[in-house]
Amino acid sequence: MSWHGAAKSAILAKGDTSERMGLYDPSFMANLTPALPVLAEKGIKLAVNAGASDTEMLAKEVEKAIKKGGLEGKLKVAWIQGDEVLDVVNKLLKQGEKFENICFGGELKDWGFDPVAAQCYLGGAGIAEAFRQGADIVICGRVADAAPTIGAAMWWHGWNRDQDFDQVAVAVLEGINMTQEGRDRVLVSGVKGKPPPTTTKVGLTAHGGYQAEFHYLLVGLDLEQKAEWTEKQVRASMGKNVDRFSCLKFTLNGYCPEDPRNQDVATVDFRVFAQTKDRSLVVKDSMEVPGFNRWCLENFLQSCPGATIENDIRQSAGKEFYEYWAALLPQEEVNHQVKLLWDNKTIDVAPSPAMELYSTRQWSYETKDPVELSSFGPTTRCPLGFRVLGRSGDKASDANLGFFVREDDEWNWLRSLLTVDKIIQLLGPEYNGKLVERFEIPGIKAVHFLLHDHLDRSYNATSTYDGLGKNLCEYLRAKYVEIPNSFLRRGRI
Incomplete structure (x- = not known):
């Protein structure tokens, strides 16, 4: 177990x-x-x-x-x-x-x-x-x-x-x-x-320092402009203290749909994430001491319209975090x-006498004899996940990512479509510029990718939401690609 x-x-x-x-x-x-x-x-x-x-x-x-x-x-x-x-x-x-x-x-x-x-x-x-x-x-x-x-x-x-x-x-x-x-x-x-x-x-595990978060709730129109406005205010409050953080990220997460059906679906999370070795910057979740919490909290009432905060701000008090090597x-x-x-x-229990020395990297390759994508006939632009299943997960700060299909003709399409360059394109701004490796498992009609350091130093230190890499595949299955209509007529998975 x-x-x-x-x-x-x-x-x-x-x-x-x-x-x-x-x-x-x-x-x-x-x-x-x-x-x-x-x-x-x-x-x-x-x-x-x-x-x-x-x-x-x-x-x-x-x-x-x-x-x-x-x-x-x-x-x-x-x-x-x-x-x-x-x-x-x-x-x-x-x-x-x-x-x-x-x-x-x-x-x-x-x-x-x-x-x-x-x-x-x-x-x-x-x-x-x-x-x-x-x-x-x-x-x-x-x-x-x-x-x-x-x-x-x-x-x-x-x-x-x-x-x-x-x-x-x-x-x-x-x-x-x-x-x-x-x-x-x-x-x-x-x-x-x-x-x-x-x-x-x-x-190897090491004390990384202290980590804190502050969350603004923004709603409605012009969300990116509101986030930019708020970030400028918080940075201005921090002044030169910005340089005392080893990691400081402002991220807008979510979007407001057109003509939202209620206020909740129009509300998004504007997250301020900070890490530092200086505990004094994140020592209290109150306004009494100048620090991360105060620099964030003092701005929400004088910031953009439609900005509020959660009623539990304990995350703004620093907690220890750990780096992993x-x-x-x-x-x-x-x-x-x-x-x-x-x-x-x-x-x-002695080491096996049959041990062998291997390369520290797995082999990586594109598909052999790719099939011209146009040969599969007319297509419809829709989510990859309409016909493709998959899973993803972490190995330290690397992310494993695998896709598979059920039919032979879909396998020829999948292996020809999902090149390293295509995965990088689908990742969009999530791509960190680092090595992406690829190999195939034809017996189960699967293409596998290894994204190096995609998870930003691994689970206990990561600045991302998806520290375990479990959501990565579902993000990519939601991305739009051209899928042959002959596959779509089989139904959505």
Whole structure:
């Protein structure tokens, strides 16, 4: 079970335990405890990455709950160690390791922040070993998203991670096929794996400073002019203090439709977003101290007509935020271990001897033998999403973006239409000028893109609404393109 991702890991890795017992997900025990009798009764195994930065502590909490529930001897708990690697990173830095950022480049020494935590991604081998040793529940910290599933499958099927690459390491997606064999039953074939890499991903968390927001609500006509007017006033109030912010953005979000049916749909959000290392600029959500809140608040009554504010302005008081740096760490530097609580035993999990060195970048290419778009016949200009499905999401500050269709002729159209240049055109002002990579998965009629640093430093530091990249695909599915009428006659998806 994948309990949380890198975004929550960074929050829980901040090293402050003053507000709760440990740096693991506080909601986990409330969800697990009622299920313990069922796990024991049915012999269900569980591997989960809820441990965050206090994996051992959470494992012991699980063991306490088992004893309290009268299940001692019926459920055995193990935990996985090795993902906390700040000491390793510091050691390698002194030895000259660059730790280049895999999203936007640059060396760690030039980051400008001091890491407070570093967690590397462990694979499923430790989980498989824990199950082989008799564990029923395996608590992990930072492991790859697929590791709980892969680890359980390695144990169940007896797969060898040094040989059975097609089973345990999906590395080549292009040949994958999916066939529906019945209701809720899909056959996945053509899976090809490769030997494990010599490196694993490591995420470093650092105190970024303090972040605050102020929201004006504008309504009606001339919204862009009203936003420009208000921004000039706020900047004038800030004066030279503008330079004390590391990030200061004014964004108008939404629009007023023609002849609006009510006042709410005519209302848009004018957001002022600020980040700074100087806490004094955002220390209070009141008018008493000159700072971010006061510079924004003092202007709304003397600004444009139709401007008001929310009745809860707590966001204008600065909160801590965290920067995130994604790099690669040699697997040989990771002390991967399995800890068996029931007999106080430790088992080392050495790196696979089958490791290979790979390029740090995936291959990127345009489609082979594109089909002339005019060959598909007459078209209608309409949203891409009328015939194309897709999903998107984050990987650190990069955004993954995939589109797919159902029919063979639509696949030839899709792969010919969606070039890198076309995606950049569709992104419009959202394009940040950085690298966009592309590849295809013909077996599922999909085109995939990787947008580098699209999410502005990742979830915990981003200045955008869509810090997890989940809305990106739906934005692009709403963009207008020329779709063949023959496809549209099949109906809207």
